Protein backbone atom coordinates (compact mmCIF):
# COMPACT_ATOMS: atom_id res chain seq x y z
CA UNK A 507 0.00 0.00 0.00
CA UNK A 508 1.29 3.45 -0.89
CA UNK A 509 0.15 6.68 0.71
CA UNK A 510 1.20 9.57 -1.52
CA UNK A 511 1.19 13.23 -0.47
CA UNK A 512 -1.98 12.68 1.53
CA UNK A 513 -3.48 15.96 2.73
CA UNK A 514 -6.78 16.55 4.53
CA UNK A 515 -8.14 19.96 5.37
CA UNK A 516 -11.29 20.12 7.49
CA UNK A 517 -13.57 23.03 6.74
CA UNK A 518 -15.28 24.00 9.94
CA UNK A 519 -17.16 27.16 9.09
CA UNK A 520 -16.28 29.99 6.77
CA UNK A 521 -13.02 31.10 8.35
CA UNK A 522 -11.66 28.17 10.30
CA UNK A 523 -9.78 25.48 8.45
CA UNK A 524 -7.74 22.72 10.01
CA UNK A 525 -5.00 21.02 8.04
CA UNK A 526 -5.22 17.74 9.94
CA UNK A 527 -2.96 15.78 7.57
CA UNK A 528 -0.28 17.61 5.63
CA UNK A 529 1.52 15.94 2.72
CA UNK A 530 1.95 12.52 4.32
CA UNK A 531 3.80 9.90 2.25
CA UNK A 532 4.66 6.36 3.32
CA UNK A 533 4.34 2.81 2.15
CA UNK A 534 3.65 -0.50 3.83
CA UNK A 535 4.37 -3.83 2.14
CA UNK A 536 2.74 -7.24 2.68
CA UNK A 537 4.25 -8.85 5.77
CA UNK A 538 5.10 -5.50 7.30
CA UNK A 539 3.70 -3.52 10.24
CA UNK A 540 3.87 0.25 9.84
CA UNK A 541 3.05 2.50 12.78
CA UNK A 542 1.79 6.07 12.71
CA UNK A 543 3.04 7.41 16.00
CA UNK A 544 1.80 10.77 17.17
CA UNK A 545 0.32 12.73 20.06
CA UNK A 546 -3.37 13.55 20.48
CA UNK A 547 -4.59 15.66 17.59
CA UNK A 548 -1.63 14.78 15.34
CA UNK A 549 -3.89 13.58 12.53
CA UNK A 550 -3.62 9.80 12.96
CA UNK A 551 -7.34 9.03 12.85
CA UNK A 552 -7.84 11.44 9.95
CA UNK A 553 -5.05 9.80 7.94
CA UNK A 554 -6.36 6.29 8.61
CA UNK A 555 -9.92 7.33 7.73
CA UNK A 556 -8.67 8.65 4.38
CA UNK A 557 -6.77 5.40 3.78
CA UNK A 558 -9.93 3.41 4.54
CA UNK A 559 -12.04 5.52 2.13
CA UNK A 560 -14.27 6.87 4.92
CA UNK A 561 -12.96 10.38 4.28
CA UNK A 562 -12.08 11.94 0.97
CA UNK A 563 -8.54 13.36 0.91
CA UNK A 564 -8.25 17.06 0.04
CA UNK A 565 -5.29 16.09 -2.10
CA UNK A 566 -2.91 13.19 -2.54
CA UNK A 567 -3.95 9.58 -2.79
CA UNK A 568 -3.64 6.06 -1.43
CA UNK A 569 -2.85 3.15 -3.74
CA UNK A 570 -3.44 -0.54 -3.18
CA UNK A 571 -2.00 -2.47 -6.12
CA UNK A 572 -3.65 -1.02 -9.21
CA UNK A 573 -6.42 0.66 -7.22
CA UNK A 574 -6.56 4.11 -5.64
CA UNK A 575 -8.97 5.59 -3.10
CA UNK A 576 -10.22 8.31 -5.44
CA UNK A 577 -11.41 6.04 -8.23
CA UNK A 578 -11.79 2.58 -6.72
CA UNK A 579 -13.45 3.09 -3.36
CA UNK A 580 -15.34 -0.20 -3.49
CA UNK A 581 -12.32 -2.29 -4.44
CA UNK A 582 -10.19 -0.71 -1.73
CA UNK A 583 -12.88 -1.14 0.91
CA UNK A 584 -13.15 -4.84 0.12
CA UNK A 585 -9.41 -5.21 0.73
CA UNK A 586 -9.16 -3.24 3.96
CA UNK A 587 -10.18 -4.09 7.50
CA UNK A 588 -10.56 -0.83 9.42
CA UNK A 589 -10.80 -0.51 13.19
CA UNK A 590 -11.47 2.72 15.04
CA UNK A 591 -12.71 3.57 18.50
CA UNK A 592 -15.38 5.74 16.89
CA UNK A 593 -17.14 2.59 15.72
CA UNK A 594 -19.77 1.84 18.33
CA UNK A 595 -21.27 -1.64 18.45
CA UNK A 596 -24.92 -1.94 19.32
CA UNK A 597 -25.10 -3.21 22.91
CA UNK A 598 -28.18 -5.29 22.26
CA UNK A 599 -26.47 -7.79 19.97
CA UNK A 600 -23.93 -10.54 20.66
CA UNK A 601 -20.48 -10.80 19.06
CA UNK A 602 -21.56 -13.97 17.30
CA UNK A 603 -24.64 -12.31 15.80
CA UNK A 604 -22.63 -9.31 14.61
CA UNK A 605 -19.98 -11.51 13.00
CA UNK A 606 -22.73 -13.16 10.95
CA UNK A 607 -24.32 -9.83 10.12
CA UNK A 608 -21.08 -8.21 8.90
CA UNK A 609 -20.07 -11.39 7.12
CA UNK A 610 -23.32 -11.28 5.13
CA UNK A 611 -22.81 -7.57 4.43
CA UNK A 612 -19.49 -8.60 2.90
CA UNK A 613 -21.36 -11.11 0.75
CA UNK A 614 -19.77 -14.10 2.43
CA UNK A 615 -21.49 -17.49 2.35
CA UNK A 616 -22.67 -19.12 5.56
CA UNK A 617 -19.84 -21.63 5.27
CA UNK A 618 -17.22 -18.93 4.81
CA UNK A 619 -18.57 -17.00 7.79
CA UNK A 620 -18.50 -20.06 10.04
CA UNK A 621 -14.93 -20.89 9.00
CA UNK A 622 -13.80 -17.34 9.63
CA UNK A 623 -15.57 -17.20 13.01
CA UNK A 624 -13.75 -20.32 14.12
CA UNK A 625 -10.34 -18.86 13.28
CA UNK A 626 -10.94 -15.43 14.81
CA UNK A 627 -12.65 -16.71 17.98
CA UNK A 628 -9.72 -19.01 18.56
CA UNK A 629 -6.95 -16.51 17.71
CA UNK A 630 -8.49 -13.78 19.86
CA UNK A 631 -9.68 -16.16 22.58
CA UNK A 632 -13.30 -15.04 22.33
CA UNK A 633 -15.20 -18.30 22.87
CA UNK A 634 -16.20 -17.45 26.43
CA UNK A 635 -18.23 -14.36 25.48
CA UNK A 636 -19.43 -14.71 21.88
CA UNK A 637 -23.05 -15.28 22.97
CA UNK A 638 -23.14 -12.50 25.56
CA UNK A 639 -24.71 -9.13 24.72
CA UNK A 640 -22.16 -6.44 23.84
CA UNK A 641 -23.53 -4.21 26.64
CA UNK A 642 -22.41 -6.83 29.15
CA UNK A 643 -18.84 -7.10 27.85
CA UNK A 644 -15.69 -5.55 29.30
CA UNK A 645 -13.65 -3.00 27.34
CA UNK A 646 -11.17 -5.67 26.23
CA UNK A 647 -13.92 -8.05 25.14
CA UNK A 648 -15.58 -5.27 23.14
CA UNK A 649 -12.27 -4.43 21.50
CA UNK A 650 -11.68 -8.06 20.53
CA UNK A 651 -15.20 -8.14 19.10
CA UNK A 652 -14.57 -4.98 17.07
CA UNK A 653 -11.30 -6.47 15.80
CA UNK A 654 -12.96 -9.73 14.78
CA UNK A 655 -15.77 -7.87 12.99
CA UNK A 656 -13.33 -5.63 11.12
CA UNK A 657 -11.50 -8.72 9.86
CA UNK A 658 -14.46 -10.99 9.11
CA UNK A 659 -13.84 -10.71 5.34
CA UNK A 660 -10.16 -11.65 5.76
CA UNK A 661 -8.81 -8.42 4.21
CA UNK A 662 -5.26 -8.27 2.87
CA UNK A 663 -4.74 -4.85 4.49
CA UNK A 664 -5.35 -4.20 8.17
CA UNK A 665 -5.73 -0.57 9.26
CA UNK A 666 -6.15 -0.25 13.01
CA UNK A 667 -6.53 3.07 14.82
CA UNK A 668 -5.18 2.77 18.38
CA UNK A 669 -5.88 -0.96 18.65
CA UNK A 670 -4.55 -1.27 22.22
CA UNK A 671 -6.18 1.82 23.72
CA UNK A 672 -7.81 1.10 27.06
CA UNK A 673 -6.57 -2.49 27.18
CA UNK A 674 -4.68 -4.07 30.06
CA UNK A 675 -1.20 -5.51 29.41
CA UNK A 676 -2.52 -9.01 28.84
CA UNK A 677 -5.22 -8.09 26.33
CA UNK A 678 -2.90 -5.56 24.73
CA UNK A 679 -0.30 -8.31 24.25
CA UNK A 680 -2.97 -10.62 22.82
CA UNK A 681 -3.87 -7.95 20.26
CA UNK A 682 -0.26 -7.12 19.31
CA UNK A 683 0.65 -10.82 19.08
CA UNK A 684 -2.36 -11.31 16.84
CA UNK A 685 -1.28 -8.42 14.58
CA UNK A 686 2.26 -9.81 14.44
CA UNK A 687 0.88 -13.14 13.32
CA UNK A 688 -1.29 -11.47 10.67
CA UNK A 689 1.82 -9.75 9.27
CA UNK A 690 3.75 -13.02 9.23
CA UNK A 691 0.89 -14.48 7.21
CA UNK A 692 1.55 -11.82 4.60
CA UNK A 693 -0.97 -9.12 5.55
CA UNK A 694 -0.15 -5.44 5.24
CA UNK A 695 -0.65 -3.89 8.67
CA UNK A 696 -0.90 -0.16 9.45
CA UNK A 697 -1.59 0.91 13.04
CA UNK A 698 -1.72 4.23 14.81
CA UNK A 699 -0.65 4.67 18.40
CA UNK A 700 0.60 7.19 20.90
CA UNK A 701 2.03 4.38 22.96
CA UNK A 702 5.83 4.20 22.53
CA UNK A 703 6.25 0.70 23.86
CA UNK A 704 3.58 -0.65 21.51
CA UNK A 705 5.33 1.09 18.62
CA UNK A 706 8.76 -0.21 19.64
CA UNK A 707 7.62 -3.79 20.08
CA UNK A 708 5.12 -4.09 17.28
CA UNK A 709 6.16 -1.97 14.32
CA UNK A 710 8.81 -2.83 11.74
CA UNK A 711 8.88 0.79 10.65
CA UNK A 712 7.03 3.86 11.74
CA UNK A 713 6.44 7.49 10.97
CA UNK A 714 6.38 10.14 13.66
CA UNK A 715 3.35 12.31 12.97
CA UNK A 716 3.20 15.74 14.59
CA UNK A 717 0.64 18.40 13.59
CA UNK A 718 -0.23 16.48 10.46
CA UNK A 719 3.32 16.07 9.16
CA UNK A 720 5.70 13.14 9.23
CA UNK A 721 8.78 14.37 11.12
CA UNK A 722 10.84 11.21 10.72
CA UNK A 723 10.31 7.72 9.41
CA UNK A 724 12.10 4.39 9.48
CA UNK A 725 12.96 1.38 11.62
CA UNK A 726 13.58 1.95 15.33
CA UNK A 727 17.39 1.70 15.13
CA UNK A 728 17.52 4.13 12.21
CA UNK A 729 15.30 6.69 13.87
CA UNK A 730 17.17 6.51 17.19
CA UNK A 731 20.52 6.91 15.45
CA UNK A 732 19.39 9.81 13.29
CA UNK A 733 18.03 11.66 16.32
CA UNK A 734 20.94 10.71 18.62
CA UNK A 735 18.34 9.38 21.06
CA UNK A 736 18.24 6.40 23.41
CA UNK A 737 14.53 5.89 23.28
CA UNK A 738 11.56 6.61 21.10
CA UNK A 739 10.19 8.78 23.86
CA UNK A 740 13.20 11.11 23.56
CA UNK A 741 12.70 11.31 19.80
CA UNK A 742 9.03 12.02 20.29
CA UNK A 743 9.55 14.84 22.77
CA UNK A 744 12.17 16.37 20.51
CA UNK A 745 9.49 16.97 17.89
CA UNK A 746 6.73 18.27 20.09
CA UNK A 747 6.58 22.00 20.69
CA UNK A 748 6.37 23.25 24.26
CA UNK A 749 2.81 23.63 25.58
CA UNK A 750 1.21 26.90 24.52
CA UNK A 751 2.84 27.02 21.13
CA UNK A 752 0.33 24.64 19.66
CA UNK A 753 -2.12 26.92 17.91
CA UNK A 754 -4.29 24.22 16.41
Ligand SMILES: Nc1ncnc2c1ncn2[C@@H]1O[C@H](COP(=O)(O)OP(=O)(O)OP(=O)(O)O)[C@@H](O)[C@H]1O
Nearest residue numbers: 516518524526545546547548549550551552553754
Ligand atom coordinates in the same frame (compact mmCIF):
# COMPACT_ATOMS: atom_id res chain seq x y z
N1 LIG B 1 -14.55 16.22 11.76
C1 LIG B 1 -13.64 17.16 12.02
N2 LIG B 1 -13.86 18.45 11.72
C2 LIG B 1 -12.94 19.41 11.96
N3 LIG B 1 -11.73 19.16 12.51
C3 LIG B 1 -11.45 17.89 12.83
C4 LIG B 1 -12.37 16.81 12.61
N4 LIG B 1 -11.81 15.65 13.03
C5 LIG B 1 -10.59 15.99 13.49
N5 LIG B 1 -10.36 17.32 13.38
C6 LIG B 1 -9.12 18.03 13.74
O1 LIG B 1 -8.06 17.45 13.02
C7 LIG B 1 -6.90 17.34 13.82
C8 LIG B 1 -6.43 15.89 13.85
O2 LIG B 1 -7.39 15.09 14.52
P1 LIG B 1 -7.30 13.50 14.56
O3 LIG B 1 -8.52 13.00 15.22
O4 LIG B 1 -6.99 13.00 13.20
O5 LIG B 1 -6.01 13.30 15.48
P2 LIG B 1 -5.45 11.99 16.21
O6 LIG B 1 -3.98 11.96 15.94
O7 LIG B 1 -6.25 10.82 15.82
O8 LIG B 1 -5.66 12.33 17.74
P3 LIG B 1 -5.99 11.36 19.00
O9 LIG B 1 -4.69 10.74 19.43
O10 LIG B 1 -6.51 12.31 20.03
O11 LIG B 1 -7.00 10.36 18.55
C9 LIG B 1 -7.27 17.93 15.18
O12 LIG B 1 -6.83 19.26 15.20
C10 LIG B 1 -8.77 17.85 15.19
O13 LIG B 1 -9.32 18.88 15.97
Ligand SMILES: [Mg+2]
Nearest residue numbers: 550551552667
Ligand atom coordinates in the same frame (compact mmCIF):
# COMPACT_ATOMS: atom_id res chain seq x y z
MG1 LIG C 1 -7.37 9.46 16.88
